[in-house]
Amino acid sequence: VSVNSHFIDLKDIPADLLRHILDTAKKWKQARRGLAKGQVDPAAPLSGHALAMIFEKSSTRTRISFQMAMQQLGGTSIVMQGNNMQLGRGETVADTAKVMSRYVDAIMIRAKSHDALVELATEGTVPVINALTNKSHPCQLMADLLTIEEHLGSLAGRKMAWYGDGNNVANSLIEAAVKFDFPLMLACPDGYTPSKKVMKWAKDNSGDITLTTDPEAASVGAEVVITDTWVSMGDKNIDARMKDLEPYQVNAGIMSKAAKNAIFLHCLPAHRGEEVTADIIDGPQSVIFDEAENRLHVQKAIIAWCLGKI
Numbered sequence: 001v002s003v004n005s006h007f008i009d010l011k012d013i014p015a016d017l018l019r020h021i022l023d024t025a026k027k028w029k030q031a032r033r034g035l036a037k038g039q040v041d042p043a044a045p046l047s048g049h050a051l052a053m054i055f056e057k058s059s060t061r062t063r064i065s066f067q068m069a070m071q072q073l074g075g076t077s078i079v080m081q082g083n084n085m086q087l088g089r090g091e092t093v094a095d096t097a098k099v100m101s102r103y104v105d106a107i108m109i110r111a112k113s114h115d116a117l118v119e120l121a122t123e124g125t126v127p128v129i130n131a132l133t134n135k136s137h138p139c140q141l142m143a144d145l146l147t148i149e150e151h152l153g154s155l156a157g158r159k160m161a162w163y164g165d166g167n168n169v170a171n172s173l174i175e176a177a178v179k180f181d182f183p184l185m186l187a188c189p190d191g192y193t194p195s196k197k198v199m200k201w202a203k204d205n206s207g208d209i210t211l212t213t214d215p216e217a218a219s220v221g222a223e224v225v226i227t228d229t230w231v232s233m234g235d236k237n238i239d240a241r242m243k244d245l246e247p248y249q250v251n252a253g254i255m256s257k258a259a260k261n262a263i264f265l266h267c268l269p270a271h272r273g274e275e276v277t278a279d280i281i282d283g284p285q286s287v288i289f290d291e292a293e294n295r296l297h298v299q300k301a302i303i304a305w306c307l308g309k310i
């Protein structure tokens with residue numbers, strides 16, 4: 001593993017390296033049992049290292065989990081809002097990347113534009129981690145995969161179903177399905193389908209990905225049911241979205257068609273009564289808080305991998 005590996009999209013990272021990141025996350029999670037949350041991991045693998053975080057959009061989980069990840073790894077973190085940086089007053093992404101590369105060892109960014117994130121990675125000299133863009137959310141998917149393995153076991157061949165908007169999280173889920181070899185059905189209405197580019201990449205790489213407009217069909221036999229908000233950060237035409245996506249709500253009817261042992265995932269924040277009913281998201285099949293916790297564990301492994309420490 002070389003230093004300066006970016007973590008931008010799952011599709012660009014070999015499956016064995018993604019596996020290694022997940023296994024490290026699992027091992028480190030176990031090793032922390034009994035430690036206080038702010039306590040540094042005994043090995044302090046990132047002692048002396050600094051991560052800068054840029055947020056161009058809101059965040060609760062990502063911000064706190066990355067900051068605590070650096071704390072637990074023995075490193076330092078700096079959090080910035082994009083609009084409080086000179087970036088927000090027109091400084092170029094390229095200059096920002098070059099300057100930040102002189103101060104810190106890695107940069108995490110939640111960016112409005114995926115292209116700007118790629119430019120940051122190209123123009124800087126330190127690893128860049130994608131903490132959500134309009135196109136993808138790979139850190140979220142790594143947490144989801146860890147959660148699924150903890151609750152159900154190995155991923156390969158396990159049927160999963162996505163409901164609603166074919167958004168950034170859905171794109172990363174498709175990439176994960178190809179990398180970890182599980183069948184995925186996505187129930188999305190016309191106009192809300194995932195990225196055509198990602199769908200083509202999945203097809204070219206023999207992914208078992210099925211798109212349907214029929215909400216009844218997707219969850220049949222699925223062991224994992226996933227959804228996300230109908231209105232992502234930056235989305236417009238909210239009224240039309242709510243109306244178009246309404247038939248794709250995850251509710252008791254949808255879950256009754258899934259496998260008996262099925263679990264429900266949601267990256268959060270959730271909107272009860274919209275994309276999912278309260279009885280499901282707050283019920284026994286929901287693993288949303290394990291999923292949220294696992295952001296911390298996988299991101300520790302992601303940062304360490306980017307810096308060549310694992």
Ligand code: CP
Pocket residue numbers: 058059060061062063132140267268269
């Ligand atoms: N799931 C997720 O990325 O949450 P935040 O927007 O709170 O970071």
Ligand code: NVA
Pocket residue numbers: 132167168169228229231232233267268269
């Ligand atoms: N799809 C959502 C995810 C939030 C974590 C968004 O982009 O707003």
